[in-house]
Amino acid sequence: MFDLLLPTVSQGLLWSMLALGVFLTFRVLDIADLTVEGSFPLGAAVAAACLVKGGNPFTAIVLAAIAGGLAGVITGLLHTKLKIPALLAGILTMIALYSVNLRVMGKANLSLLRVDTVFTYLRNMGLDNNMSIFTVGIISTVLFVLAIYWFFGTEIGAAIRATGFNPQMIRAQGVDTNHTIIFGLLLSNALVAISGAFIGQSNGFADVGMGVGTIVIGLASVIIGEVLFGTRSFKNSLISVVLGSVVYRIVIAVVLQMGMPPNDLKLFTAVLVALALALPLFQNKINKRKVAE
Amino acid sequence: MLRIEHVSKTFFPGSVNEKRALNDLNLQMNPGDFITVIGGNGAGKSTMLNSIAGVFPIDAGKIIIDGEDISKKAEHQRAKYIGRVFQDPMLGTAAGMMIEENLALAARRGKTPTLAWAIKDSERDDFREMLRGLDLGLESRMTNRVGLLSGGQRQALTLLMATMNQPKLLLLDEHTAALDPKTAEKVLNLTLDIVQRHHLTTLMITHNMRDALRFGNRLVMMNAGRIVVDVEGEEKEKLTIPDLLALFEKASGSALDNDRILLG
Known part of the structure; x- marks a missing residue:
């Protein structure tokens, strides 16, 4: 069982960048952004295409982030300038990205087996496979949590947070909410694409279908983290999301060990998220009953 | 200070819900003016404030602050001139x-x-x-x-x-209407205190006639998207609620039928 713990935690850390991205849209901007389902494989595809052409892993991840950010900007423009509802704007970008991802890779699946990835670099430095994934996961997660925490302490970051809470209020303070929404979507999808780039390299391939269900995985991580580890402050929320991503991976590993067929994984996750989203409703009912008594 | 010139605004034009909210509205505010605005439901009070703040574009006319035409500017661009308090806390x-x-x-x-x-x-x-x-x-x-x-x-x-x-201009849109009477009184006194201390040019919508008479150096009454009564200075000081009702009847040709206002 313990042999499984390190790789599971490592996967949770690599996926936590996705969870942080989903947190930025779902909680901070108050938008359910489905672009994620396209920008996650986009990140993997761009990174894989770059690595296959002989690029170094660092460049691959930067390019993936830029591509993901652009995808977020497109959703943002559809939503703010063309007034398309955010959910639909995200779906449009997600669908468009399916074709884009096929073009980036040239085919539906790009293998990285004989290619140097960020993980092979660390393996060459003497770490075993598990440790190399854990090292990349922990370093990048800590860096991104610190960067996000710093950013949302700045004037621009505060304006983005205020946009999510009350767009009318922040417009009355002179901030263009179109800009803050677009910028928030950019950051979110850049993070998601980075997560995709890491996961692709750790899996050893990029696949056009690897984005299916990522929004639900992100939501599951955000909600599990919030319920278990709290939302007292912004810093607390960020850490909760990362831990939520790790806990989600552990839960999945446990149910698979207990014999759940892997094919049922997405059904399981969807039910989990549906229950978690309905939690406030149940709590209200219970509270009312208590009051009635 | 603030000039509103021939401003019109129609909501849902061409539909069954068409609503002419502002109809060739004109208002000139002098620096330091504290104007209270009253009028029945749908008279265009909030529409006037929202037009000034740029919440939506106006159909015709000009809105000028300190000589600068802001009619075409977006809401967030006008924010540097305007402070706002809304009805909903x-x-x-x-x-x-x-x-x-x-x-x-x-x-x-x-x-x-x-x-x-x-x-x-x-x-x-x-x-x-x-x-x-x-x-x-x-x-x-x-x-x-x-x-x-x-x-x-x-x-x-x-x-x-x-x-x-x-701000050059303070817009208060029934900002005490959602509060209980005691709290409303407190917030109103605070408003008066702040406005006087900073000599703010202020436009305050209220549904309470007594407050409209008590506060400000000038009172305007709106009906059907335009200003029908505009009194200031000593003339306003001497006004009573019956005077106001009579003025309204004369200006609009009908009795003020809004319970919410009368009860205030």
């Missing part, structure tokens, strides 16, 4: 953010946000002093989320935020 603040974070956002009204810290340590002392001036005990709760405050506390905070860097 929820609208003026970001509930999930701390009191000091809300104040810091307001302290930067009209400035393009940068990557500088959203709130500086040196500002906190100023904020604490300002909050102490409200006399609501908020100075010791600066890191509380605004969502924890009562409606009256939130309106007082919004008022502080709207006035802390002295």
Whole structure:
């Protein structure tokens, strides 16, 4: 069982960048952004295409982030300038990205087996496979949590947070909410694409279908983290999301060990998220009953 | 100071819900004017305020602040001239953010946000002093989320935020209507105090005739999207509620049939 713990935690850390991205849209901007389902494989595809052409892993991840950010900007423009509802704007970008991802890779699946990835670099430095994934996961997660925490302490970051809470209020303070929404979507999808780039390299391939269900995985991580580890402050929320991503991976590993067929994984996750989203409703009912008594 | 010239606004044009909210509206405000605005439902009071703030584009006419035509400017571009307090206490603040974070956002009204810290340590002392001036005990709760405050506390905070860097124009849209009478009185007195201290040019909508007479140096009454009564100075001082009702009947050709106003 313990042999499984390190790789599971490592996967949770690599996926936590996705969870942080989903947190930025779902909680901070108050938008359910489905672009994620396209920008996650986009990140993997761009990174894989770059690595296959002989690029170094660092460049691959930067390019993936830029591509993901652009995808977020497109959703943002559809939503703010063309007034398309955010959910639909995200779906449009997600669908468009399916074709884009096929073009980036040239085919539906790009293998990285004989290619140097960020993980092979660390393996060459003497770490075993598990440790190399854990090292990349922990370093990048800590860096991104610190960067996000710093950013949302700045004037621009505060304006983005205020946009999510009350767009009318922040417009009355002179901030263009179109800009803050677009910028928030950019950051979110850049993070998601980075997560995709890491996961692709750790899996050893990029696949056009690897984005299916990522929004639900992100939501599951955000909600599990919030319920278990709290939302007292912004810093607390960020850490909760990362831990939520790790806990989600552990839960999945446990149910698979207990014999759940892997094919049922997405059904399981969807039910989990549906229950978690309905939690406030149940709590209200219970509270009312208590009051009635 | 503020000039509204021949401004018209129709909502849902060409549909069954078509509503002519402003109809060739004209108003000239002098610096330091404190105007109270009254009128029945649908008279165009809020539409006038929202047109000035740029919540929606106007169909015709011009809105000029300090000689500058702002009619075509977006809402966020007008914010540097205008402080606003809304009727709904929820609208003026970001509930999930701390009191000091809300104040810091307001302290930067009209400035393009940068990557500088959203709130500086040196500002906190100023904020604490300002909050102490409200006399609501908020100075010791600066890191509380605004969502924890009562409606009256939130309106007082919004008022502080709207006035802390002295806007050219202060717009108050029935900002005490959602509060209980005692709290409303407190917030109104606070309003008067702040407006007088900073000599703010103020446009205040109220549904309460007594407040309209009590506050401000000038009173305008709206009907069917235009101003039908405009009195100021001594003439306003002498007005009584029966006078107002008579003025309204004369100007609009019908009795004021709005219970909400009469009861005030």
